[in-house]
Amino acid sequence: MDRLGTTVRPYDWGSPTALPELMGTVPDGTPQAELWMGAHPAAPSLVERGGRLRPLDEIIAADPAGELGEATARRFGPRLPFLLKLLAAESPLSLQVHPDAAQAAAGYARENAAGIPVDAPHRTYRDAHHKPEMLVALSPFEGLCGFRPARECARLLDALEVDGLAPHAEVLRSRPEEDALREVFSAFLTSPAPDLVAEVTRALARVARSGGAWGRDCAVYAGVARVHPGDPGLLAALMVRQVRLAPGEALFLGAGVPHAYLRGLGVEVMAGSDNVLRCGLTTKHVDAAELLRVVRFAAGPAGAVRPEVLAGGEELYPAPVGDFRLSRLRPGAVRAAYRLDGSGPQVLVCTGGRARLAGPRGELGLRPGQSAYVPAGEEVAVTGSGTVFRATVGREEAHRTDIAHTGTR
Numbered sequence: 001m002d003r004l005g006t007t008v009r010p011y012d013w014g015s016p017t018a019l020p021e022l023m024g025t026v027p028d029g030t031p032q033a034e035l036w037m038g039a040h041p042a043a044p045s046l047v048e049r050g051g052r053l054r055p056l057d058e059i060i061a062a063d064p065a066g067e068l069g070e071a072t073a074r075r076f077g078p079r080l081p082f083l084l085k086l087l088a089a090e091s092p093l094s095l096q097v098h099p100d101a102a103q104a105a106a107g108y109a110r111e112n113a114a115g116i117p118v119d120a121p122h123r124t125y126r127d128a129h130h131k132p133e134m135l136v137a138l139s140p141f142e143g144l145c146g147f148r149p150a151r152e153c154a155r156l157l158d159a160l161e162v163d164g165l166a167p168h169a170e171v172l173r174s175r176p177e178e179d180a181l182r183e184v185f186s187a188f189l190t191s192p193a194p195d196l197v198a199e200v201t202r203a204l205a206r207v208a209r210s211g212g213a214w215g216r217d218c219a220v221y222a223g224v225a226r227v228h229p230g231d232p233g234l235l236a237a238l239m240v241r242q243v244r245l246a247p248g249e250a251l252f253l254g255a256g257v258p259h260a261y262l263r264g265l266g267v268e269v270m271a272g273s274d275n276v277l278r279c280g281l282t283t284k285h286v287d288a289a290e291l292l293r294v295v296r297f298a299a300g301p302a303g304a305v306r307p308e309v310l311a312g313g314e315e316l317y318p319a320p321v322g323d324f325r326l327s328r329l330r331p332g333a334v335r336a337a338y339r340l341d342g343s344g345p346q347v348l349v350c351t352g353g354r355a356r357l358a359g360p361r362g363e364l365g366l367r368p369g370q371s372a373y374v375p376a377g378e379e380v381a382v383t384g385s386g387t388v389f390r391a392t393v394g395r396e397e398a399h400r401t402d403i404a405h406t407g408t409r
Contacts, residue, residue: 008034066375087265121284150173153169189292313329338383
């Protein structure tokens with residue numbers, strides 16, 4: 001096992017204090033949005049090998065079967081298929097969706113054929129992979145995820161009492177669900193009336209002040225509008241339901257589901273991809289036409305995912321993908337020395353207390369915010385009073401199911 005040298009990403013929406021408080025460091029006044037742990041080429045973690053620090057992606061590329069295990073290398077190639085993060089949001093992220101594997105592969109090939117540089121600001125597909133995600137709340141966490149049912153959307157638009165919303169509310173009430181969501185969402189993204197966003201912003205503030213059935217929801221959307229004044233993505237956001245997680249609850253984000261994190265601290269694991277299609281609430285590129293091909297226009301439950309307790313006390317957060325598997329080890333919930341299955345590569349991060357890892361290459365202590373990489377084939381035991389999140393590769397059966405679902409390898 002190796003202690004990871006990690007990188008903090010200072011995105012504007014990040015909290016200046018949440019990560020320093022967790023790690024016991026002094027805030028420097030700048031936003032600290034994400035702490036990355038893994039082998040993503042944009043900010044690979046560092047490990048000490050051969051007496052010097054080396055990027056983890058370089059180490060894996062040099063010996064994929066040895067680091068990942070033959071099965072993982074066969075399934076995903078010479079790359080760690082997941083990235084683990086600590087995420088601290090103080091203001092809303094962009095409203096976005098992710099493609100499935102088939103859409104990502106086709107889009108990547110199409111933009112390569114068009115000669116668009118991979119790092120171009122107007123590029124949509126930066127790799128050929130899908131990007132499912134899961135976030136586990138460490139603090140109370142707020143977000144947007146998944147469409148509201150069409151008639152619920154209509155009731156919200158009615159409550160705002162804005163004339164320009166009335167035709168859209170009527171479509172949402174009178175058309176079949178999928179057709180209604182598609183028509184109104186498309187209209188909000190591609191042809192909003194020039195003054196409609198300003199009118200809706202004022203209406204949200206008014207309803208938030210007055211309270212009532214929609215007061216709390218409108219207060220959240222009004223907060224989004226203050227951070228992104230005049231952004232037409234606000235209209236699309238009205239159609240996306242609000243989600244509130246208690247610490248320990250999780251949210252799984254599959255392909256085509258519109259979502260945005262709003263506020264809170266959490267552990268996030270995602271497939272190793274940079275493919276994001278933005279609906280708005282951003283200054284970055286918005287490809288509305290491609291986004292509308294990727295979005296899945298279905299209202300569905302956005303309930304919290306709760307962990308399943310496995311034999312030995314490990315708490316698994318189930319996800320229907322093979323790229324990652326996320327679980328939690330808590331003091332008192334697992335036996336005194338919990339041995340980790342070493343069949344695949346693992347990244348471990350401590351989020352509270354103190355943990356100790358013992359393996360064939362020695363012992364390693366972890367404080368909150370510290371993390372470790374365990375290559376395949378290395379059996380490690382976890383002890384101590386710390387809470388540890390464990391990311392590894394998901395079951396091959398889930399990977400096969402995902403391939404069948406998306407129609408691609």
